[in-house]
Amino acid sequence: xxxxxxxxxxxxxxxxxxxxxxxxxxxxxxxxxxxxxxxxxxxxxxxxxxxxxxxxxxxxxxxxxxxxxxxxxxxxxxxxxxxxxxxxxxxxxxxxxxxxxxxxxxxxxxxxxxxxxxxxxxxxxxxxxxxxxxxxxxxxxxxxxxxxxxxxxxxxxxxxxxxxxxxxxxxxxxxxxxxxxxxxxxxxxxxxxxxxxxxxxxxxxxxxxxxxxxxxxxxxxxxxxxxxxxxxxxxxxxxxxxxxxxxxxxxxxxxxxxxxxxxxxxxxxxxxxxxxxxxxxxxxxxxxxxxxxxxxxx
Amino acid sequence: xxxxxxxxxxxxxxxxxxxxxxxxxxxxxxxxxxxxxxxxxxxxxxxxxxxxxxxxxxxxxxxxxxxxxxxxxxxxxxxxxxxxxxxxxxxxxxxxxxxxxxxxxxxxxxxxxxxxxxxxxxxxxxxxxxxxxxxxxxxxxxxxxxxxxxxxxxxxxxxxxxxxxxxxxxxxxxxxxxxxxxxxxxxxxxxxxxxxxxxxxxxxxxxxxxxxxxxxxxxxxxxxxxxxxxxxxxxxxxxxxxxxxxxxxxxxxxxxxxxxxxxxxxxxxxxxxxxxxxxxxxxxxxxxxxxxxxxxxx
Numbered sequence: 001x002x003x004x005x006x007x008x009x010x011x012x013x014x015x016x017x018x019x020x021x022x023x024x025x026x027x028x029x030x031x032x033x034x035x036x037x038x039x040x041x042x043x044x045x046x047x048x049x050x051x052x053x054x055x056x057x058x059x060x061x062x063x064x065x066x067x068x069x070x071x072x073x074x075x076x077x078x079x080x081x082x083x084x085x086x087x088x089x090x091x092x093x094x095x096x097x098x099x100x101x102x103x104x105x106x107x108x109x110x111x112x113x114x115x116x117x118x119x120x121x122x123x124x125x126x127x128x129x130x131x132x133x134x135x136x137x138x139x140x141x142x143x144x145x146x147x148x149x150x151x152x153x154x155x156x157x158x159x160x161x162x163x164x165x166x167x168x169x170x171x172x173x174x175x176x177x178x179x180x181x182x183x184x185x186x187x188x189x190x191x192x193x194x195x196x197x198x199x200x201x202x203x204x205x206x207x208x209x210x211x212x213x214x215x216x217x218x219x220x221x222x223x224x225x226x227x228x229x230x231x232x233x234x235x236x237x238x239x240x241x242x243x244x245x246x247x248x249x250x251x252x253x254x255x256x257x258x259x260x261x262x263x264x265x266x267x268x269x270x271x272x273x274x275x276x277x278x279x280x281x282x283x284x285x286x287x288x289x290x291x292x293x294x295x296x297x298x
Numbered sequence: 299x300x301x302x303x304x305x306x307x308x309x310x311x312x313x314x315x316x317x318x319x320x321x322x323x324x325x326x327x328x329x330x331x332x333x334x335x336x337x338x339x340x341x342x343x344x345x346x347x348x349x350x351x352x353x354x355x356x357x358x359x360x361x362x363x364x365x366x367x368x369x370x371x372x373x374x375x376x377x378x379x380x381x382x383x384x385x386x387x388x389x390x391x392x393x394x395x396x397x398x399x400x401x402x403x404x405x406x407x408x409x410x411x412x413x414x415x416x417x418x419x420x421x422x423x424x425x426x427x428x429x430x431x432x433x434x435x436x437x438x439x440x441x442x443x444x445x446x447x448x449x450x451x452x453x454x455x456x457x458x459x460x461x462x463x464x465x466x467x468x469x470x471x472x473x474x475x476x477x478x479x480x481x482x483x484x485x486x487x488x489x490x491x492x493x494x495x496x497x498x499x500x501x502x503x504x505x506x507x508x509x510x511x512x513x514x515x516x517x518x519x520x521x522x523x524x525x526x527x528x529x530x531x532x533x534x535x536x537x538x539x540x541x542x543x544x545x546x547x548x549x550x551x552x553x554x555x556x557x558x559x560x561x562x563x564x565x566x567x568x569x570x571x572x573x574x575x576x577x578x579x580x581x582x583x584x585x586x587x588x589x590x591x592x593x594x595x596x
Contacts, residue, residue, distance in 0.1 A: 029451045030459040037451065084414060089385075089406030108387035112410065113459055116382060117451035119414065123421050124446035127439050137435035141425050144442060148422035153327045153335065153415035161328040161411055 004288040008051055011064075015050040016042070018072040022125060036106040036114040037121075040079050044097045048220075048293070049074045049188060053195035055289055056209055059280040062199020069129030070143060070198060073122040074191045077151050080118035081187075083111050085160070123147070135198055143194050150190035159183030170249040180221045181214060188220075189213035208278035215271035216290050219264045223294065225250040226260050268294045302586040306349055309362075313348040314340070316370040320423060334404040334412040335419075338377050342395045346518075346591075347372045347486060351493035353587055354507055357578040360497020367427030368441060368496060371420040372489045375449050378416035379485075381409050383458070421445070433496055441492050448488035457481030468547040478519045479512060486518075487511035506576035513569035514588050517562045521592065523548040524558050566592045 001007050019041050023029060050071030057067045086093040086101040087108060093101050103111035123144060130140045149155055159182025170176055192209040193201075201209065229252050251260050271290050275283050299305050317339050321327060348369035355365045384391040384399040385406060391399050401409035421442060428438045447453055457480025468474055490507040491499075499507065527550050549558050569588050573581050 023451070027452050028456075030456050030463065032463060033451055033456060033459040080414075084410055087387075087407075087410065089387075089410060109385075109462055110459070112382055112385065112387060113455050113462075116378075116413075116417065117455040119417060120446050120450035120455065122446075123442055124450060127442040127446065131439060137439050141429060141435050141438060144421055144425040148418050148420075148425065152418035152422060153321075153331055154325045157411050157415040157418065158326075158328050158331060161331040161408070164407055164411075165328065165330060 004285070004292050007055075007285060007288075008047075008292070011051055011054050012047045014064075014068060015047050015071050015075060018068045019075060022072060022076070022121060032106065032110065033114060033117060036102060036110050037118055039105060040083050040102045040114065041076065041118070043099050045075065045079065047075060049078055049191040052188060052213070052286075052289065053191040055285040056192045056195030056201075057199040059275070059283045059286050060196065060199035060201055060205065061281050062195070063133075066130070066133040066135060067195055067198050069125050069133065070194050071191075073125040073129075073147070074187065074194065076118045076122040076125070077147070077156075078187060080115040080122075081151075081156060081160070083115040083118070087111060090164070119151075130198070139197055143197050146190055146193055146197075150186040155182055155186035155190075156184075159186065167248055170254075173251075173254055176249065176251065176254065177218065180218055184221050185214045185217035188217040205278055205280065208274050208280075211274045212271045212286065212290075215267045215274070216293055219267035219271070219290075220293050222251045222260050222264050222267075223296065225252050226257060226264070227297065228252075229257060264294055302583065302590050305353075305583060305586075306345075306590070309349055309352050310345045312362075312366060313345050313369050313373060316366045317373060320370060320374070320419060330404065330408060331412060331415060334400060334408050335416055337403060338381050338400045338412065339374065339416070341397050343373065343377065345373060347376055347489040350486060350511070350584075350587065351489040353583040354490045354493030354499075355497040357573070357581045357584050358494065358497035358499055358503065359579050360493070361431075364428070364431040364433060365493055365496050367423050367431065368492050369489075370427075371423040371445070372485070372492065374416045374420040374423070375445070375454075376485060378413040378420075379449075379454060379458070381413040381416070385409060388462070417449075428496070437495055441495050444488055444491055444495075448484040453480055453484035453488075454482075457484065465546055468552075471549075471552055474547065474549065474552065475516065478516055482519050483512045483515035486515040503576055503578065506572050506578075509572045510569045510584065510588075513565045513572070514591055517565035517569070517588075518591050520549045520558050520562050520565075521594065523550050524555060524562070525595070526550075527555060562592055 001010055023034070053071045053074060054064055054067055057064060082096065083102045085091050086096060087103055094104050095101060101111075102114060106114065126144055126147065127140060130143070131137070151157070159179055163179045163183050166175060166179065170179075189210045192213045193206050196206050196209045228250070251263070255263070268290050272287050275286050275290075280286070299308055321332070351369045351372060352362055352365055355362060380394065381400045383389050384394060385401055392402050393399060399409075400412060404412065424442055424445065425438060428441070429435070449455070457477055461477045461481050464473060464477065468477075487508045490511045491504050494504045494507045526548070549561070553561070566588050570585050573584050573588075578584070
């Protein structure tokens with residue numbers, strides 16, 4: 001595993017192995033529900049949040065195998081948020097990553113319930129599987145508390161509401177940043193901090209991971225907006241300019257493409273600087289991921 | 299607090315006090331989201347699950363004040379399930395308990411997100427507020443594990459899927475019982491067991507609480523079906539015979555009203571017997587609640 005691409009591919013597969021065994025063997029889940037949950041869990045996600053969690057643990061020389069269940073749980077929360085986001089009452093998207101969205105395949109009711117089930121079960125995984133890895137109960141409770149904060153009404157769901165309510169009325173970069181902070185940043189930060197918690201990070205290190213997360217999260221989102229404008233439909237798996245057609249206010253819309261590209265670079269450098277200054281014993285993967293995300297084309 | 303009605307009213311208000319302060323003061327929640335969450339949290343629920351949790355703790359002479367946050371969390375999960383259940387893609391209900399449903403007031407997107415937020419935040423309350431009550435971390439993790447099991451894909455959400463998928467094809471009492479076990483029974487059992495966990499129940503006592511819960515949960519559901527047939531529209535706050543109009547297969551439909559009434563009595567007696575045999579130090583409220591639920595008219 002020399003290159004960052006190898007690292008990402010390797011741990012992407014490890015996370016998928018984890019996601020394939022989220023249900024204890026003796027559990028009886030309605031077949032169509034399990035199918036619907038799996039459909040979206042294995043719909044070609046980049047596993048960015050799990051990878052970040054693993055890299056955070058590695059930065060502290062923590063045990064990766066202890067992190068994997070929590071990485072799977074974070075991916076389940078991310079997946080539920082996409083399934084609900086795509087619903088007709090929300091963004092009404094037919095495709096995601098080139099595949100039909102969950103409700104287009106399983107119907108709206110099942111998509112709502114599969115999302116609910118993914119969210120609920122993520123807390124099962126964290127409480128049950130992390131205990132099986134001998135993580136201290138207090139640490140697991142810290143993770144659950146943060147998970148429910150960053151993913152909840154003050155975090156991701158709150159960001160989603162602000163995004164929905166503000167769609168036509170956003171006029172400032174500050175407003176937009178605020179939305180992205182919660183809608184995408186919070187769960188990224190949560191992933192990094194969970195990796196830190198499991199690997200025994202200090203309060204200062206947790207803060208550095210959070211600061212790193214918000215910066216690369218915002219860079220990621222602006223990069224997404226840029227790709228949406230200049231991107232190639234096939235690569236992205238969704239119609240280009242979908243945001244502009246939907247009259248969604250984005251970074252390129254507010255400050256132009258060139259300033260966006262600069263902003264992505266600036267945020268990435270700042271993010272790396274935070275990690276460098278926090279004296280992690282083994283920070284390289286985190287730094288490489290920051291660069292990797294900036295350079296992605298889809 | 300001599301009578302069971304006084305007990306229920308008193309602790310119903312205590313739970314509402316708890317529900318009024320679910321957000322830490324420094325939290326910034328989007329206003330409409332908080333409004334939508336509160337709308338359904340305070341829409342006249344009977345607080346049955348919290349009351350059962352409190353009665354379970356009382357049966358073990360546990361501290362009620364330690365139970366209250368978990369009782370609030372259970373009510374939040376119950377409330378989220380109703381909000382999502384009522385959605386147009388699900389049961390498409392305009393009214394619940396005589397009030398407009400959440401999506402009729404706040405729109406579908408907000409109802410989905412308010413449900414997501416209630417579910418997520420319930421885990422915050424359990425992890426954070428129970429720690430503040432000095433409940434041991436291991437006990438809290440046990441509660442979280444059970445909460446996510448009973449409310450998740452194997453529990454309540456699974457029951458919801460089975461109900462939805464089976465609506466036209468149910469032919470046996472066993473199938474119907476299976477659906478009710480998960481759709482309503484699991485969360486009732488979870489409430490009782492959580493009260494038990496907090497009050498230091500033994501494994502045998504937890505099992506008795508679960509058995510009691512499934513029995514009164516089923517009795518409650520059959521009673522609901524009976525009231526739906528014979529009930530009075532005004533008392534119930536929803537159109538009578540809505541199940542029959544919707545062609546939903548119910549207990550009265552399968553075995554007739556008289557057999558239903560007998561079944562409710564039988565289950566209630568069995569439930570009480572389980573508690574009596576388990577030698578709880580202070581079981582009276584649990585026994586009274588079983589009788590109370592059987593006699594309710596709405």
